[in-house]
Amino acid sequence: MRWTIKPKPKQADIDQLANSLKVDDLVAQLLLQRGVSTYDEAKKFFRPELSDLHDPFLMKDMEVAVARIEKAIDSNENILIYGDYDVDGTTAVALLSSYLLEDYTNVATYIPDRYGEGYGVSLKGIDFAEDNDFSLIVALDCGVKAINQVNYAKEKGVDFIICDHHRPGEKLPDAIAVLDPKRNDCQYPYDELCGCGVGFKLIQALASKKGQTIESLIPYLDLVATAIGADIVPITGENRVLAYHGMQVVNSNPRIGFQAIINQVKKKELTITDVVFIIAPRINAAGRMEHGQHAVNLLTETDLKQAETFAAAIEQYNFDRRSLDQEITKEALDQIKTNKEENRFTSVVYNENWHKGVIGIVASRLTEIYYRPTLVFTKSGDKLAASARSVKGFDVYKALEGCVDCIEQFGGHKYAAGLTLLEEQYENFKSQFENVVADSIPPELLVPEQQIDAEIALNKISSKLMRIIRQFAPFGPGNMNPVFMAENVQDTGYAKGVGEDEKHLKLTVTQKGSKPIGAIGFNLGDKIGVVKSKNRFDIAFNLDENEWQGNVSIQLKLKDLK
Structure with a gap:
């Protein structure tokens, strides 16, 4: 180092x-x-106050989003809460759905299948909405690039509200509202919220219209703190306020689903680091090994006995995930050594049989070992799917932009991204990615700091x-x-x-x-x-x-x- x-x-x-x-x-x-x-x-640093939170209506499109949800409730429409299958997405879905269900029953949740549908808004999810008479979808932690999917939904008479925190493309989807503090035209004072954080701003806005105080939303902050920790967003500004009060909820009055996990791990007081390494992997394991809906079911359950049954199943998923992760990491390391690729600027590995649910973890492991930008590919339908991880200071998302002619689709952040490409493009991509990184990464970034x-x-x-x-x-x-x-x-x-x-x-x-x-x-x-x-x-x-x-x-x- x-x-x-x-x-x-x-x-x-x-x-x-x-x-x-x-x-x-x-x-x-x-x-x-x-x-x-x-x-x-x-x-403010040592005693963050909920009153330090920004007015949610400073976020672009918030008024429109709230008005559309209120109209849906007044008209007795069916609302589908749709979210990604990771911790940020499932906590966001649990947060918004449980808030709306407090006084409105026509609300259901939808988590796409990691294997059958992949990341983000899927056409299958929109078909599900149409078939089951949902006229409004609220997408959380995804959707800011779902231009074709939102147009497809529009043709079917299904409206979209998007709550996302990923970087938008040049064009935004034609949704009723796009809540994303990273929009160029959004003047919201803090742009580092996670997906669940954007969802919280939405319920904060809805609550204010109903005359509720911010204190009434404290029970939801255990979900927000967990998402902040798991999604590795900065714990500064508004995130610090939400995480600080959220950790108090985790330790004093957690929701039943969290209590069921805590009972299993037998830990007294949790820090946000414990949330990242104990609670988050278990929530994530559902989407990795089986289906993200299991995590939402656990996080919204109100009966402890039932929650403990869900938590036991998720504990098994987590055990299976750990075994797979170790096995695939070993195979990936063997592949790098066999191909004599230890001295490259990047690690890019592929096996069609690797489990899609753990390739992100394997990419993180390889990054720790070789300390260089890393992609782990597996087969996903008729394409290859990969998880990308980076080293501190290097923007892997930007590097992927330099390989865009080889890629079908990609999205993510500076340090973590996902992508798909055609199998025949794999070798081209591998070579191009190596060249882009070799030409742009300062040598000191390849030594852990x-x-x-x-x-x-x-x-x-x-x-x-x-x-x-x-x-x-x-x-x-x-x-x-x-x-x-x-x-x-x-x-x-x-x-x-x-x-x-x-x-x-x-x-x-x-x-x-x-x-x-x-x-x-x-x-x-x-x-x-x-x-x-x-x-x-x-x-x-x-x-x-x-x-x-x-x-x-x-x-x-x-x-x-x-």
Whole structure:
């Protein structure tokens, strides 16, 4: 890893904020690095208020969308809530459908089949709407590029409202309303909402028309926080407010479906990181292994016994997903080695038998191993489908735009995308993608970066500092858990490899003038040689807590050492 230390703010700014907040220089520095420079900004950061949320009617087309839904309810129309099969889509569908069902019964949900229909708005879904007399479809977390599908629906007398957060194309679908803060003509103050976040803005607007307060929508925020964490959107601005209050709901009064999952994993208090690694994969597993509708059923269930039955099925899907993911990752690595492609700028692999539901996870695994833009392809009907993942700082979506003559369809974000192409175009695409990336990626982006917020002496680490750092949560892009660096530390002599194959590193470190402090380095077992024989070394770490036999102590969670 290459370590890069974030620029330290001006000392005068640190002094001013430290005095204003009555905190030490280190805390002031961390806040300034996160764009917090005044007392009022710090208050909003540490105590986000629901009143800080923006007026939903600032979003382009919101008035039209609300009016169309109100008309549908007044006219007793059937409304179909349609969403993608991932966490963001299924939580958004659960959110809007359960809100509308509170006082209107003609509402149903539809999640496309990952294998039979693929990503986004499908013609099959529109046919389902027509066959079952749905005159309004509200699409969540998808649809901003569904120009042909919306025209097809229009011919059948089915109206569309689109709630999306992906980048629009040059032309928007001819829908009744397109709610997407990334629209060029949308002046909404915050454009980093996830799909479920856009859905929340819609229910916020509907609620305000009904005279409901924002407090009445708090029970929905566990869904929004989960989507924010799972979709890896920045936890800044409005997302921070939604995630902060959503995590309080997750831990104090979660919906029955979440409670059923939490009961299975037996964890007391969840952080947003736990939501990303415990709850989100289980919700995702339904769409990956069986059908995303199972996730919606769980998230909207109000009977705990039934929810626990759903959660048990989803737990099995997650177990099956993990097994498949390991198997396919091994096959993909073998393919790269067999083809002698270890030294390319990209990883592009294909097997027609790979399970479409896990190729995105496999792409992430390969990216971690080779640290370069990666695509994993499988057969999907008469075409090939792929999941793309990128490395920090490189826009894979833009790179795909450079290969557009080989691609049938694609969409996504800077760091993750999906695409389809004809099988005969695979080799052309593989070669073109390699060339585009080779010509455009700065060499330093092919080496994993460990950003460091600040240097710290071990004797400055205290329970008070730990308490303050915990209040920086929820963590995520734009507000990552602070990473510190300590130089010239030593192990006390008892470092050892722990876990399966001793792949983790457990040690106790000291620095001149400091007491010993425990540290754990996950997946750093191969670095044990660096720390043996009282060698001196530098560490990059987060502050963490270790609970053992009822005792809680501070421990360092190592990110890297050298």
